[in-house]
Amino acid sequence: MAKINVAPTKSNQLSLKRDLAMATEGFTLLEQKREILVMELMRLLNKVKQTHKKMSESRKKAYATLRLAIAQNGHDRMRNIASGIHFDHQVKTGTRVTAGIRLPVIQATEGEFKSQFSFVGTNSLVDQTMVDFLNVLKYAAEMAELESSVWLLARELKKTQRRVNALEHIFIPNFKETLHYIGESLEGAELDSIFTMKLVKKRLEEKNEEANELES
Numbered sequence: 595m596a597k598i599n600v601a602p603t604k605s606n607q608l609s610l611k612r613d614l615a616m617a618t619e620g621f622t623l624l625e626q627k628r629e630i631l632v633m634e635l636m637r638l639l640n641k642v643k644q645t646h647k648k649m650s651e652s653r654k655k656a657y658a659t660l661r662l663a664i665a666q667n668g669h670d671r672m673r674n675i676a677s678g679i680h681f682d683h684q685v686k687t688g689t690r691v692t693a694g695i696r697l698p699v700i701q702a703t704e705g706e707f708k709s710q711f712s713f714v715g716t717n718s719l720v721d722q723t724m725v726d727f728l729n730v731l732k733y734a735a736e737m738a739e740l741e742s743s744v745w746l747l748a749r750e751l752k753k754t755q756r757r758v759n760a761l762e763h764i765f766i767p768n769f770k771e772t773l774h775y776i777g778e779s780l781e782g783a784e785l786d787s788i789f790t791m792k793l794v795k796k797r798l799e800e801k802n803e804e805a806n807e808l809e810s
Contacts, residue, residue: 598772602779614769621761624754630693631751635744642740649733656726663719675720685735695750697743702735
């Protein structure tokens with residue numbers, strides 16, 4: 595622990611007591627924030643795992659459907675159909691606040707599903723391929739939101755942990771050590787003052803006694 599370089603005065607003692615109270619309160623608040631961040635981070639990491647699994651399964655299903663559609667309709671036919679499809683979809687973004695941090699909200703929405711190609715020379719697998727890949731898009735948006743949120747929370751947690759450590763191991767101990775030093779210094783100065791006053795009083799009394807003896 596290191597002592598802060600300040601004069602051992604009453605005013606500095608009062609000022610340091612206020613600083614210690616603020617640092618202690620800040621430490622408590624930061625600990626609470628850290629707990630909230632850890633809980634939210636763990637919740638999102640669990641959700642990332644679940645969503646990643648769903649997206650992986652959805653992607654496998656979509657490519658499996660595509661392979662079947664190509665097998666039954668032909669590669670060139672599927673390429674021509676794909677080049678003529680223009681499917682409206684929107685990616686909406688927003689934010690939500692957790693522990694004072696703005697986290698992203700990403701939502702992919704698609705328009706009304708409808709076939710955009712002739713039924714001649716095609717089958718239901720073509721429609722199903724569109725449906726399956728649109729489902730992958732939904733999970734991709736959710737993963738983008740979750741991964742961005744996890745990164746932001748992890749960064750804020752690291753900053754919060756550094757501040758907690760600084761208060762716990764540097765600032766609060768330094769304030770306490772300095773207050774202890776000031777307290778001892780003021781107590782010593784007070785004892786010196788009392789001793790000096792008693793000494794002066796004793797000498798005055800002795801002088802008065804000597805004066806009285808001379809007069810008598």
